[in-house]
Amino acid sequence: xxxxxxxxxxxxxxxxxxxxxxxxxxxxxxxxxxxxxxxxxxxxxxxxxxxxxxxxxxxxxxxxxxxxxxxxxxxxxxxxxxxxxxxxxxxxxxxxxxxxxxxxxxxxxxxxxxxxxxxxxxxxxxxxxxxxxxxxxxxxxxxxxxxxxxxxxxxxxxxxxxxxxx
Amino acid sequence: xxxxxxxxxxxxxxxxxxxxxxxxxxxxxxxxxxxxxxxxxxxxxxxxxxxxxxxxxxxxxxxxxxxxxxxxxxxxxxxxxxxxxxxxxxxxxxxxxxxxxxxxxxxxxxxxxxxxxxxxxxxxxxxxxxxxxxxxxxxxxxxxxxxxxxxxxxxxxxxxxxxxxxxxxxxxxxxxxxxxxxxxxxxxxxxxxxxxxxxxxxxxxxxxxxxxxxxxxxxxxxxxxxxxxxxxxxxxxxxxxxxxxxxxxxxxxxxxxxxxxxxxxxxxxxxxxxxxxxxxxxxxxxxxxxxxxxxxxxxxxxxxxxxxxxxxxxxxxxxxxxxxxxxxxxxxxxxxxxxxxxxxxxxxxxxxxxxxxxxxxxxxxxxxxxxxxxxxxxxxxxxxxxxxxxxxxxxxxxxxxxxxxxxxxxxxxxxxxxxxxxxxxxxxxxxxxxxxxxxxxxxxxxxxxxxxxxxxxxxxxxxxxxx
Ligand code: FES
Ligand SMILES: [Fe+2]
Numbered sequence: 001x002x003x004x005x006x007x008x009x010x011x012x013x014x015x016x017x018x019x020x021x022x023x024x025x026x027x028x029x030x031x032x033x034x035x036x037x038x039x040x041x042x043x044x045x046x047x048x049x050x051x052x053x054x055x056x057x058x059x060x061x062x063x064x065x066x067x068x069x070x071x072x073x074x075x076x077x078x079x080x081x082x083x084x085x086x087x088x089x090x091x092x093x094x095x096x097x098x099x100x101x102x103x104x105x106x107x108x109x110x111x112x113x114x115x116x117x118x119x120x121x122x123x124x125x126x127x128x129x130x131x132x133x134x135x136x137x138x139x140x141x142x143x144x145x146x147x148x149x150x151x152x153x154x155x156x157x158x159x160x161x162x163x164x165x166x
Numbered sequence: 167x168x169x170x171x172x173x174x175x176x177x178x179x180x181x182x183x184x185x186x187x188x189x190x191x192x193x194x195x196x197x198x199x200x201x202x203x204x205x206x207x208x209x210x211x212x213x214x215x216x217x218x219x220x221x222x223x224x225x226x227x228x229x230x231x232x233x234x235x236x237x238x239x240x241x242x243x244x245x246x247x248x249x250x251x252x253x254x255x256x257x258x259x260x261x262x263x264x265x266x267x268x269x270x271x272x273x274x275x276x277x278x279x280x281x282x283x284x285x286x287x288x289x290x291x292x293x294x295x296x297x298x299x300x301x302x303x304x305x306x307x308x309x310x311x312x313x314x315x316x317x318x319x320x321x322x323x324x325x326x327x328x329x330x331x332x333x334x335x336x337x338x339x340x341x342x343x344x345x346x347x348x349x350x351x352x353x354x355x356x357x358x359x360x361x362x363x364x365x366x367x368x369x370x371x372x373x374x375x376x377x378x379x380x381x382x383x384x385x386x387x388x389x390x391x392x393x394x395x396x397x398x399x400x401x402x403x404x405x406x407x408x409x410x411x412x413x414x415x416x417x418x419x420x421x422x423x424x425x426x427x428x429x430x431x432x433x434x435x436x437x438x439x440x441x442x443x444x445x446x447x448x449x450x451x452x453x454x455x456x457x458x459x460x461x462x463x464x465x466x467x468x469x470x471x472x473x474x475x476x477x478x479x480x481x482x483x484x485x486x487x488x489x490x491x492x493x494x495x496x497x498x499x500x501x502x503x504x505x506x507x508x509x510x511x512x513x514x515x516x517x518x519x520x521x522x523x524x525x526x527x528x529x530x531x532x533x534x535x536x537x538x539x540x541x542x543x544x545x546x547x548x549x550x551x552x553x554x555x556x557x558x559x560x561x562x563x564x565x566x567x568x569x570x571x572x573x574x575x576x577x578x579x580x581x582x583x584x585x586x587x588x589x590x591x592x593x594x595x596x597x598x599x600x601x602x603x604x605x606x607x608x609x610x611x612x613x614x615x616x617x618x619x620x621x622x623x624x625x626x627x628x629x630x631x632x633x
Binding site: 041042043044045046047051054055056057058059060061062063064065067068070071074075078080081082083084122124155156157158159160161162 | 274275276368369370371372373374375376377396398399400402403406407412413414415416417507512520523524527528530531535536537538539541542543545546547548549550
């Protein structure tokens with residue numbers, strides 16, 4: 001039996017991650033991730049099968065540490081990326097949050113996302129949807145995201161996607 | 167502005183109008199392309215027929231179909247195509263269309279199957295394209311005439327391979343593939359000969375759609391001029407990775423500042439192809455570098471040296487290879503005048519060492535992915551071009567002018583040393599950023615459109631006769 005306190009923690013972290021992205025509070029967002037976190041968006045190998053090994057197969061994004069996410073913020077803040085200016089507005093909807101594992105200092109969480117992304121420049125909008133697998137770990141900084149795997153179900157992508165769309 | 171442009175003339179396939187769209191006057195130092203070329207939906211319809219259905223189109227790699235009964239599904243323009251590998255060891259290409267009522271036959275992008283059974287009424291074909299079963303034929307009350315009909319899959323007009331690259335043409339009126347590729351073959355070899363056991367696509371599907379004309383992508387791969395403006399944020403990230411040793415170190419690249427002190431150039435070839443190159447001061451930061459001794463022994467000093475240069479090539483009209491941060495094959499498929507479907511493939515040596523493969527992947531994802539740092543800035547420009555180019559009033563765009571005064575006809579010294587005979591060569595420091603590569607593309611576009619509209623054959627020396 002998983003104690004309900006764990007479910008409360010998982011929900012709080014995931015909802016906070018979503019809200020910070022929507023509100024573009026980048027520093028607080030990145031502080032949710034452990035320095036050695038893994039951030040992985042695998043590609044689909046076929047219509048039915050996902051890739052399984054980021055060292056041998058192509059990913060949409062694969063970072064073995066938070067440094068990759070830091071690069072994203074440099075770009076977002078540069079104001080010099082046409083794809084990033086003006087920034088898309090997003091609404092990250094996270095639901096179906098389910099604890100799939102728990103220990104003294106870690107939680108495994110599965111959730112479903114449907115992220116709405118509006119491009120105020122071209123006045124177009126898309127929804128990116130799929131599921132996330134989070135591993136949360138407890139340490140001196142509290143509960144941090146040690147791993148996030150994002151399974152993007154609609155992978156015929158628009159002209160750009162960035163970290164804040166996921 | 168062109169006099170007398172109107173939709174009626176285009177529908178009448180007025181060749182005079184088509185001729186005016188590409189203003190090609192070498193003696194005057196002028197090469198201009200009219201805005202309508204990227205924005206007119208009438209021209210787009212004609213392109214499908216006159217360009218995409220009358221020349222060789224890249225379909226995939228032989229290594230995507232290694233075993234008997236492997237197949238893959240792709241496109242030529244808007245036509246669905248099936249490539250098979252039959253038990254007789256022969257690869258073939260067909261329209262991926264059932265002969266019964268025209269339903270799409272194979273519905274998965276790839277697979278292995280001895281038979282292809284149409285899901286609608288169950289007609290079955292083998293990998294040679296033969297209709298092996300007309301379901302319930304005996305009880306079907308068919309007239310005599312039916313058995314006289316050809317029920318087999320419709321083969322492409324032409325299908326051939328070069329160095330593991332598969333090409334097909336809807337029309338049989340095309341030159342032999344190697345003639346079509348011409349001296350661009352040297353640049354194709356530089357990509358396809360990197361691995362001692364051949365080349366493969368790394369698994370993983372990257373596809374995206376942008377709201378713009380396919381020619382925006384056609385141009386961009388050769389366009390060195392946009393790097394220092396479109397990609398400044400990418401370069402800022404790279405600078406930070408190098409100088410501060412922070413950020414995503416697995417994708418850290420050569421020093422972009424040094425790139426701007428390098429020599430580079432552009433070649434045009436017959437039949438619409440082009441290639442650009444740039445010397446690279448930090449060849450150690452290229453995935454192939456760790457294997458360079460083996461490569462040198464196998465392909466020779468000259469080719470090995472060329473492999474360490476940055477190179478982008480275009481096989482007109484819809485296939486590109488970029489060998490910069492890693493090795494990419496890109497294909498694009500026009501869906502509408504302002505809508506283009508892209509596929510990106512990570513090309514790598516078969517049997518590559520695990521650590522080199524991982525590094526290659528990180529480089530590829532960082533630069534080329536539409537979820538990466540460079541491509542989205544390009545595609546955003548394509549979408550903005552589609553907005554701007556609706557203004558036919560601007561007349562001719564001026565984007566093929568750089569390098570005209572310094573280009574030479576035929577080979578420069580570097581091409582001569584490689585035994586390559588381009589149509590033109592432009593050579594200078596990085597900041598030349600020649601745009602002469604565009605002349606090959608739009609001369610061929612204009613030629614195919616003009617001959618198509620006039621009802622003339624596209625090619626003088628074709629593989630097969632008319633079908
Ligand atoms: S359409 Fe294919 S069997 Fe009828
Ligand atoms: Fe670019």
